[in-house]
Amino acid sequence: MKLDTKIPQGKLEEKWRNYQVKSKLINPANKKKLNVIVVGSGLSGAGAAATLAELGYDVQCFCYQDSARRAHSVAAQGGINAAKNYQHDGDSVWRMFYDTLKGGDFRSREANTYRLAELSAPLIDHFTQQGVPFAREYGGVLVNRSFGGVQVQRTFYARGQTGKQLLLAAYSQLSKMIRAKKVSMFPRKEMLDLVVIDGKAKGIIVRDLVSGDIQRYAADTVVLATGGYSRVFRLSTMAIGCNGSAIWKAHKKGAFFAAPSFTQIHPTALPQSSEAQSKLTLMSESLRNDGRIWVPLKKGDSRKANEIPEEERDYYLERRYPSFGNLAPRDIASRAAKERIDAGYGVGRLKNAVYLDFKHAIKQFGLETIKDRYGNLFTMYQKITGVDAYTKPMQISPAAHFSMGGLWVDYELMTTIPGLYAIGECNFSDHGANRLGANSLLQASVDGYFILPNTINNYLASEIKETTVDTDHPAFFEVEKEVKEYIQQILSIDGNKTVDHFHRELGKVMWQECAMSRNKTGLEKAITQINKIKESFWSDVKVTGHSLELNTELEKALRLADFIELGLLMCTDALEREESCGAHFREEYQTADGEAVRLDDQYAYVSAWEYSNGDFKLHKEELEFEFVKPTVRSYK
């Protein structure tokens, strides 16, 4: 199968307009007759659901949480990028496009990345109009700050809770359309499978998480906006409920999975403190604007941080990457931290952390300024660790954070299943092998608010002529039956180990072999181990309670069963890519001083995996760089 990216003709800056001019339209009277299912209510899902409803479509929106306002976009702290050039520091759409493409180590499409940058400025206008209280100057204009991998200030923020404020704006707009009866909102319903009829996505099967009922929902098109799958590592910065099940089920129904192993490990999370830990809390990357990262020069130094004099500190990011310093991109900062920790310079009780120090910033700008910039992050740090970071440096450590990989989508954000779209973090589109900070809120929003509402019509225009499928179609009953049997199968195992037990096992393997640095032997070993975990899960897991009730243990088991299979694909993908690029660092491919070696002549493609009977078949989307020349990504 040839992957058709549907990238429009023309110059880079004209492509999106060219697309819009040619895209088919639907008249308002017909839009009313068309139904859209949106799974997920985060920034991309809520943004899409609200906007599609405003356009006149009939929308049904689903989320597993108790309210649309909980989706994990809420947790993004630092900000959202936009090429407004308000700071007059030489920013432009082109520069933002180039930063994003380079940040992704030239493993994403030029056309998609350009469009992301192009649509960033109107997005800030949109959110301001929706009442997002972005940070402002006394004169009333918007403020910016910088983020990793970038030398201009283009990040907009709302204290340390930008994601929350954007999500609440999206949720507000969604609420408006719920009141207008154009969106039917279904919280506490989790998608368990996709219904494909005559090759097209026509509906979903969900489990009502309160009653346990399995229910069928039909529509003319299905949009997945289900977020990232970094919980495959168990310990991550994701919400506990974040999962990969919806996209995994879609994958098994024919949607190709692109670059599954590209996972961002965030450099500034709080370190793990015990085996029982369920998640790692992120400390926003924005802290790296003013905080300086260091470890002691002496191995195993047992002195307290404040007792170590300046000359005995190793500000290793500033040392290795003088031009970007503490603002080196995430993959580089994480790997550099891992390198120091592995070499025995880690700090903290478990020696698994590095320091992030604000001493100099407080001296330079004053305590009040630092409090104004990061107050809630310092408070959060104190709540979790009991330590006052205004007087002692923070301890931070890398943690799994973002899935660059996801369902393969074309320029219209459609997957390889006609009528099935993937938007936001659950697709692979704009970030390549590494996402720049403050680009995730941007991508989720742009996908949901601006792109999908302009591309979905191109598909639906031809669907008007088709007869509408309803949930009485035999295909719905068939999938419903499979889902019910699958649930019974899990419940009937009645083994002697908990779901969390298996999740910890999986997480350890994935973190060890498929995270910040990877190698052939390790990945092959990981595949064997995960297959064993899978076998053991299906013979030894124990889930109490039954299916027709609120059963949180069953929810976890269903999600984990998919994570195990996804883990296999991630390792397979990482094994296949014999080069280092972005977050994918293969130990066999590095320079003498430990920098990544990218092999453009062999690996300048997006891996797109097809599921076939438990096996994965590789397809390649060759990346063509028509407008920029890939260079060695250096931040030195």
Next chain:
Amino acid sequence: MKVAFRIWRQDNPNEKGGFKEYQVDNLNADMSFLEALDHLNELLVLRNEKVVAFEYDCREGICGQCGVFINGRAHGPHDNVTTCQLHMRSFQDGETIVIEPWRAKSFPVIKDLIVDRSAFDRIIEQGGYISAKTGTAPEANAIPIGKEISDRAMDAAACIGCGACVATCKNSSAALFTSAKINHLNLLPQGQPEAYRRVIEMTAQMAKEGFGHCTFTGACEVECPEGISITNIAEMNARYFKAKIFS
């Protein structure tokens, strides 16, 4: 570390429910409170019992999904902290910890410690938004907003919708929640066109959902994880009167 959890168990909304005590060993002080409950649930599974149903998602204090009454206080012993940000170091070894769901008529129990807070969503649906369609926005810097106003709007906008304010209020009032949203939007120039309608319709929905009236005890702001001040309620009342007179 060892504690006894005395937990409210209720299989469904119609069942009466009651407390059940569980001894839990092998905890450590660095564990979060919810991780201790995870640990209990793993023990229950291995004992072939149903797990305790409780809510959480982000576990970093920002999504607002978690929230239980611990030893008679919403979100536990500390001021202004979510349940997920509470750690076992806040309890004594050997302590008995009493855990209940939010208690409010408008938040009916679904199961064990899980309640239905959809009343909050319905309040937001009555005007907790700015009616502007995607694609209609003017340039972001076209309307300057002074830092003081913007900061006050931000303070109010910080609400995470956890419901602790309702749970801790003797009247089960949702005034802090509702006022935070109204003030956030009504402070901003973008929120002006619908300012009067918003305050009238949202407060009407609040009453319709059965939340009690605010008698200004101040209990809510102590528990609010975002430290939202009760001055918001006074401000909402002022806005309400103004809206009644001028709209």
